[in-house]
Amino acid sequence: MAAPHVQEALKLLSQRVTTSKTRPRIEALRDVVAPCVRKPDFPEAACKLLLKLLTLTVDRYRDTASQRAVEAVVIAAVQEHRAAAVKCVNNALTDISGAVGKAAPSASNGSTAYTALRWACVIVDPLLENGGASSSEFKQLVASLADISSGILASPRKPVHAASKRCFHRVFAKVTIKPFLDVLITLPASQSLVCLTHYIISYAASKKDNASWSGQMEALLDVYLKAVVTSKVRVADHVKQYSSTLLCHLGHEQFKSTLLPAIEKALLRAPEQLIPALSSLLSGLSLDLSAYVMAIGKRIGTQLHSQDESRRVEAVKAVASLAKQCSDVTSIADFTKHLFAVFAGSEGKLASAEQRVSVLSGIGAMASNTVVGASTVQPMAEAVIKQFLPIVQQEVHEATLTHAIAQLSAWSARLQTSIPQDLLAAVKKNMTLKTASSAVRFAYLHLVSVTVKGNLLAQGVELMPVLQQAIERATAQPHQVPVVSEAIAAACLMSQLSLSQPEAESKYSSFWQTVLDPSKQLLMGEKVVSQASDDALNLLLQFAQSVLFSHEQRADDKASRMIFSVLVWLLVHHSYVVRKKAMAIVQK
Secondary structure, eight states: OOOHHHHHHHHHHHHHTTOSOHHHHHHIIIIIIHHHHTSTTOOHHHHHHHHHHHGGGTTTOOSHHHHHHHHHHHHHHHHHSHHHHHHHHHHHHHHHHHHHHHSOOOHHHHHHHHHHHHHHHHHHHHHHHHTOTTSHHHHHHHHHHHHHHHHHHHSSOHHHHHHHHHHHHHHHHHHOSHHHHHHHTTSOOOHHHHHHHHHHHHHHHHTTOTHHHHTTHHHHHHHHIIIIITOSSOOOHHHHHHTHHHHTTOOHHHIIIIIHHHHHHHHHHOHHHHHHHHHHHHHHOOSOOGGGHHHHHHHHHHHHTOSOHHHHHHHHHHHHHHHHTOOOHHHHHHHHHHHHHHHHTTTSOOOSHHHHHHHHHHHHHGGGOOOOOHHHHHHHHHHHHHHHHHHHHHOOOHHHHHHHHHHHHHHHTTOOSOOOHHHHHHHHHHHTOTTOOHHHHHHHHHHHHHHSOGGGHHHHGGGHHHHHHHHHHHHHOTTOHHHHHHHHHHHHHHHHHHHHOGGGGGGGHHHHHHHTOTTTOTTTOHHHHHHSOHHHHHHHHHHHHHHHHHOGGGOOHHHHHHHHHHHHHHHTOSOHHHHHHHHHHHHO
16 A cells, blocks of 8 residues: 555645646645655556546646646656656557547647647657667657647647747757657658658758758658658648658659659549649749659649639649749740640530639749749740730630639739730720620739839830720729729829820829829729729729829828828728738838
8 A cells, every 4th residue: 555645645636636726736746746756655556647647637737837847747757667657658648649640730739739749758768768769669659759740730829839849859959860760760651750750850950960861861751652642631731831841852863753753643543632732742842843844734734624623723723833843934835835725625625614714823823933034034924925815805704704814914924025016905905895894804904004014114105095094984983893993903004104204294194183183082982992802902002102102292181191091991901911012001
C-alpha cells in the first residue's frame, strides 16, 4: 500500500484535476503533487496512475500557468521513474496524437497538439539514451510527433506555429535530426509525415546544414509522392502549404525522373485527388518549368472543361501556378495555342458556358508568366491577343463575353511598346454595337484602362469618342449604376490622357466640369458607392487619386470634400481589396 502522503496527493489531484478554477489546480500540482513525486518513496504504480490523470489536462487546460505546472510534474516523474514514466507518457502521446490527427483543424486542436509536443520533448532524451533510434518506443514517439505536427500546422493560430517551431529546434539542437529522419523514412507514408518533414528541413535550413538531410532526399520524396501525389484521399490544406519546404530543394533531374512521371500518372488515373494539390505543388518548386509546360499543361487543360466545378476551379489555379514558373516564350505560346484549340473543341465540344469560362480563365492565367523584356513580351502578348479577338467578336453569351474580355485584358496589360490596331478597332467597333450591354461596354472600358498607360497613352487618344459617349450616357442616366460604372472607367482613362496632352487642355474642360460637379455627384453619388462592383470602385479610387495628386487644381473645396467623403465610405467597404486601395490613398 502506498504511503499516506502519496494517497493524499493522488486524491487531491483526482479532485482538482478537472476543475475549471485555475488557482486550486495549480496549487495542487505545484505544492502537493510535484514535491510528492520527487520523493524516493513515491511508488511506480502511483506514478503511472498520476500520469494517467494528467492526460486529462492536455485538451482541458488552456492557460499557460496550468500547463507549465502539469509539465513540471511530468518532468519530475520522468526524472525519478525514468523507464516506467517514459513508457506511460509515450503511450499517452500515442492516444492524444491519434485524436489530434482525426480531429478537424481548429485553434483548440492546435493548442492540444502543442501541449502534447511539450510532453514529447521531455521524453526524447531518455528514449534515445535507453534504446536508441532503432527502438520501437522511439519509432512510436516519431509517429506521434508526425500527427502532432499535423495538428499544429492545421491550426490557424500563428503563435502556436512559432512556439512549436522553437520546441522542435531545441530538440533537434540536442539530439540532431538524424534519428528522426532514420525513423521517419521507415514509417508508412502519410500526410502527417510531410508535416514532420517540414520541421526537420526548416531546422536544417536555419543552420544552413542541408547536407545533414539531402542524402535522404529520395526517401523523403517517396514519402511525399505516396502521401500527396498518389493519395487516394483529399490532401489537407496545411499539408499542401508546408510541403513546399521539401519541394523547393528539388533539382531538374529529380523532378524530371521522379516527380513529373508521378504527376502525369496521377492526373491520368485519379485527377480528382491531385488537382486540388497541384497548384501548391507547382508553386512550391523553385524550378523553371518551361521545359515541362506541355507535359503538365495538357493534363491540366483536360480538367479545365471537367463536368465537376471544383476541378475546373482548381485547374485554373494550377495553370496560374504553372505560368508563374515559366519564362520561355515558345513554351508559353505553344500551351496557350493548345488552350485556344481546346476552347474551339479539339477535345470535344464545350457544351456549357461554365466550361468555356474555365478554359478562358486558363488562357488568362497564363498571362502571369515570368517572361521579361519588351522585345519578347510584346510579340508574345500580341500573338495571344490576335487569337482572342475572334472570340470576343463572335461570342453572344453575355457572361462568357464579359469574362473573355476580362481575360483578354490580362494579356493586353502586358503590352509595352504599342497597342495593336486590331485591338483598338475591335474596342471601338464592339462598344458601339446596338447589342452591346452595359456590362460588356464596362468590360471593354476596364480593358482599355489597364492597357493604355505609360508610353501607350498617345494611342489612347483614338478612343476619345467612345470615352466621351460613356460620360454622356451616364449624364443622361445618372441613376443607372451600370451606366455610371462605364463613366467611371472612362473618366479614369481621360484623366490620364489629359496629362499626356497638356496642349489640348480645352478639350477636357467640359469633362472636368461634369465629373467634378458636387451638386450632381455623377460618379460619386451614394447609390454608386454602395452598389457598384469592386472593379468599378477600384477604378473610382484610381480616378480620385489622379484628381488629388495630378489634377489638384481642378478640385475646389466642395469637389475635394466630395472625394474625401467617398474615401471614407470606401474605407469601411465590405470588400477587402477596395478597403486596402482606399487605405493606400489615405496614407499618401
